[in-house]
Amino acid sequence: MVGPFTSSNLPVFKLKFTENKVADKRLYLSVNVNLYNGNGIKLGHTNFIINAGIVDEEVQVTAYKRFYFDGPWSGNRSCSETLNSDYLEDFNFEMVTSVGSEDMFQITTSSGESHSESMGDCSSYSTWQDMLLEAESADLGMITWLSDLPDYFTTEYTVTPDYSTDNQTGKTPSR
Numbered sequence: 001m002v003g004p005f006t007s008s009n010l011p012v013f014k015l016k017f018t019e020n021k022v023a024d025k026r027l028y029l030s031v032n033v034n035l036y037n038g039n040g041i042k043l044g045h046t047n048f049i050i051n052a053g054i055v056d057e058e059v060q061v062t063a064y065k066r067f068y069f070d071g072p073w074s075g076n077r078s079c080s081e082t083l084n085s086d087y088l089e090d091f092n093f094e095m096v097t098s099v100g101s102e103d104m105f106q107i108t109t110s111s112g113e114s115h116s117e118s119m120g121d122c123s124s125y126s127t128w129q130d131m132l133l134e135a136e137s138a139d140l141g142m143i144t145w146l147s148d149l150p151d152y153f154t155t156e157y158t159v160t161p162d163y164s165t166d167n168q169t170g171k172t173p174s175r
Contacts (some may be wrong), residue, residue, distance in 0.1 A: 003137025
């Protein structure tokens with residue numbers, strides 16, 4: 001659990017993937033950053049899903065970027081989009097989840113190529129920003145059903161506050 005924080009120093013989660021073995025079957029990983037208010041009630045979460053499989057003897061990665069509202073915010077519309085993830089050719093990359101930035105997900109490949117995945121064009125993004133004003137703690141979660149996933153890749157993560165102007169809502173709570 002990371003916190004306490006405010007909307008002016010929201011946490012940034014950096015996750016480094018290191019491939020141990022080339023995918024030879026379908027692999028699935030869901031990476032979530034869960035956000036909570038001062039009472040420990042979950043307000044919402046980001047969700048980045050990675051599916052990998054073999055197509056014509058090549059590893060093909062499909063990804064989805066999402067955010068959802070929970071608890072007192074659960075009546076609001078979530079956002080979900082499929083990505084053109086052609087740039088993910090293996091599991092040697094870094095992914096940054098910056099909950100307060102329009103470019104919520106940033107990927108840097110092993111060759112140093114950077115890709116930003118914006119959530120700012122979602123119709124409910126301004127509601128997401130309002131919800132962030134109530135967030136005071138967060139945690140990182142990863143979900144898979146594969147017990148042998150560490151055979152294929154491992155992960156390391158770091159968390160830092162983000163003081164950039166792009167990460168500040170500049171809003172007052174609407175609730």
